[in-house]
Amino acid sequence: EVVMTQSPATLSVSPGDRATLSCRASQSVSSNLAWYQQKPGQAPRLLIYGASTRATGIPARFSGSGSGTEFSLTISSLQSEDFAVYYCQQYNNWPRTFGQGTKVEIK
Amino acid sequence: QVQLVESGGDLVKPGGSLRLSCAASGFSFSDYYMNWIRQAPGKGLEWLSYISRGGSTIYYADSVKGRFTISRDNAKNSLYLQMNSLRVEDTAVYYCAREGGVVDVWGQGTPVTVSS
Numbered sequence: 313e314v315v316m317t318q319s320p321a322t323l324s325v326s327p328g329d330r331a332t333l334s335c336r337a338s339q340s341v342s343s344n345l346a347w348y349q350q351k352p353g354q355a356p357r358l359l360i361y362g363a364s365t366r367a368t369g370i371p372a373r374f375s376g377s378g379s380g381t382e383f384s385l386t387i388s389s390l391q392s393e394d395f396a397v398y399y400c401q402q403y404n405n406w407p408r409t410f411g412q413g414t415k416v417e418i419k
Numbered sequence: 420q421v422q423l424v425e426s427g428g429d430l431v432k433p434g435g436s437l438r439l440s441c442a443a444s445g446f447s448f449s450d451y452y453m454n455w456i457r458q459a460p461g462k463g464l465e466w467l468s469y470i471s472r473g474g475s476t477i478y479y480a481d482s483v484k485g486r487f488t489i490s491r492d493n494a495k496n497s498l499y500l501q502m503n504s505l506r507v508e509d510t511a512v513y514y515c516a517r518e519g520g521v522v523d524v525w526g527q528g529t530p531v532t533v534s535s
Contacts, residue, residue: 346521348464355514355525356464367523399464403521407480408454408466 314338314402318411324419325390333414335383335400344404347376347385350413351396359398360385390416421445421524423515428529435505435533441498441515441526449473449493452518455500457511458528465511468500469518483509505533 315338325331335345343363348356358367360376363383373388387394395418400411427439439455455467468489469478477489488501498515512528 350464355527357525358521358523361521361523401464401466401522406469406478408469410464410466413463 313407314341314405314409316400316402316409316411318398318400318414320414321412322415322417324417326419327392328389329419331387331390331394331416333385333387333398333416335378335385335411337381337383337402339405340380341402341404343379344402345376345378345383346401346403347374348399348401349394349396350399356399387416421517423517423524423526425513425515425526425529428513428531430532430534431505432535433505433507433533436501436503437505437531439500439502439513439515439529439531441500443496443498443517446517446524448491448496450519453489453491453498454516454518454522455487455489455498456514456516456522456525457509457531458514459508459511462511467513470498502531505531507533509533 317336319334345363347360350356359370364376375386397413397415399413422444424442454469457465467480470489486504490499510533512530514528515526516522517524
C-alpha cells in the first residue's frame with residue numbers, strides 16, 4: 313500500500329502568518345491527492361483535490377501544489393477558523409490511504 | 420442540501436455484530452461511488468471500504484476484509500456496512516462518504532464501541 317507521511321506533526325503558527333504543510337507518498341500517486349480539514353467533533357471537509365484544485369467554497373488562501381510523491385498545502389494568512397487538523401489522502405491506488413495528520417495550532 | 424446521515428452505531432461486545440446505515444439525500448445517490456471511513460478515538464482517518472455505483476465493484480482494507488461487508492440500495496438511497504467478528508480495535512467513529520472521483524461529502528459519523 314501507499315504510505316502517506318505528513319510533516320510536521322504539529323505546526324504552531326500565529327494568526328495572519330503563512331503555514332506550509334507537507335505530504336509525501338511512498339510511491340507516485342500522480343496528482344490524485346486530496347487535502348482535508350477536520351475540526352474537533354466534526355467530520356473532515358474537502359479542501360483540495362487533484363493536488364491543486366480548491367473544492368467548492370474553499371477560500372483562496374488555501375492552495376495546494378505538487379505531483380508524484382511530494383505535495384504541500386499552504387495557508388497564506390491563517391485565520392482563527394483555520395486552526396484544525398489537516399490530512400492528505402491519495403486516491404490513485406487501492407487501498408486509499410491517509411497521512412497521519414498535521415495539527416495547526418495557535419502559537 | 421447534500422446530506423449523509425449515518426446510524427446504527429452502538430456498544431457491542433468483542434465478537435459481536437453490528438450493521439451501520441447511511442441515508443443519502445440532496446443528490447442522485449446512484450450516480451456516486453460510496454465509501455466507509457473510520458476514526459479511532461484521538462487517531463487519524465482510516466479508509467475501510469468502497470462500493471461502485473451499481474455495487475459490482477467493491478474494495479476493502481485488509482484490516483476489515485472478511486469481517487465487514489459493504490452494500491447499497493439505490494432505490495432507498497442507502498449505504499450499509501455489516502460488521503461481524505468485531506474487535507476492541509474496531510472502536511471508532513464510522514463515516515460514510517460520497518465519492519465522485521474524490522471523497523467530497525462526509526456524514527457526521529456514528530460511534531461504535533467494542534468492549535466487554
